[in-house]
Amino acid sequence: MKILIAADVYPPEVSSAANLMAELAEGLVKRGHAVTVVTSYPRHYLTDASKGKTFLSRETVHGVDVLRVKTLPLHKVNYIVRGISQLILPFLFFRAVKRSVQNGVDAVIIYSPPLPLAVLGVLVKRRYKARFLLNLQDIFPQNAIDLGILTIKPLIMFFEWIEKIVYKRADVITFHSPGGRKFLIEKKGVPSEKIVTLMNWVDVDSYQRFPNITPPFRERYHLANKFIFLFAGIFGPAQGLEFLMRVAREVQDISDIVFLLVGDGVEKEKMTRLVSEWKLKNVIIQPFIPQTEYPALVHESDVGVVCLSEKNKTSFVPGKLLGYLAAGKPAVSFLNKESDGFEVMRDAQCGYASVAGDLSAAVSLVRKMYSERTTLAKLGESGLAYARKNLALDSCLEKIEKLVASPNHAA
Secondary structure, three states: OEEEEEOOOOOOOOOHHHHHHHHHHHHHHHOOOEEEEEEEOOOOOOOOOOOOOOOOOEEEEOOEEEEEEOOOOOOOOOHHHHHHHHHHHHHHHHHHHHHHOOOOOOEEEEEEOOHHHHHHHHHHHHHHOOEEEEEEOOOOOHHHHHOOOOOOHHHHHHHHHHHHHHHHHOOEEEEOOHHHHHHHHHHHOOOOOOEEEOOOOEOHHHHHOOOOOOOOHHHHOOOOOOEEEEEEEEOOOOOOHHHHHHHHHHOOOOOOEEEEEEEEOOOHHHHHHHHHHOOOOOEEEEOOOOHHHHHHHHHHOOEEEEEOOOOOOOOOOOOHHHHHHHHOOOEEEEEOOOOOHHHHHHHHOOEEEEEOOOHHHHHHHHHHHHHOOOOOHHHHHHHHHHHHHHOEHHHHHHHHHHHHHOOOOOO
């Protein structure tokens, strides 16, 4: 099949979304499909080594035909600019597709957020008679409303209008948790036969077989003999990282514990300021690292941290949890009460979770994991077994192939 994948981020940008789409695209190539990815030109979530580099507008990467389109800023800008950028995005991508894709498209897979990008799926479906799969990760505009980002009623109505159109025009919609599927059926009127629960995948092998990093991260960050709680990824409103800073402040009496935050985002400046104002000696903030080095970073840490703002009201499962499972690392999660992450944590038996905002409970879990540090490996082993059984890339690829190839699918 000739498959088009659209996402606003793709390597060399560093994020769970970029990595997820790269694994999907490269996996489909290995299964014999011709895959084109259309994405934005890299400029936001880059490692220090990649900043300032010039990237080709079109190149073949691991068998994938990658089209990079220059757009208005999409991240780390104010919400007005970001909104305008997102509305223009599908039309810029569509122009690039029409210019570059000469042999037609059999299926288009759209990664959302951002929701307006799903308009590209409508356009491609109409022009090429392609089957349109919408891979939803967040439910927008609901999540922006819950976080207090989107408050203007006419704008809310406008985005809900877009939402209604793309849900109607998509041939199939996937969401990565049962709770999210239920929400879309009950609150958004999506027909149950159209929406499928498809858990996100993870390439377990990449977390078990990876090159040695020199110098090791513990040496690089001067954290020898420390007990490391790792959070790596985007520092944004949805993560609610101020809560993690409060947790760190409450456990400063345990000198061995360090909270290592690796990444970037609109909340990074605030987190850096809090570290200074609260004199947090147990919080270290570092820039993004290459995705190829991330498995090594997880392995050198002791506990993986998942943090979501209590303002979230939808049930999504944070992608970084999957990486901890694949690496065989125990996890501690602070989740909004609606998150299906609680169910994953319970089924995987990979660590402990509490409701975001409950500072006392969160602090207790951090202290508990430190006190159980000699036996945490069992939790990691349980998580790895769960990942191998439920999150294998090949299994998810097979399901996606069936969804884009046939109108007959099961939820």
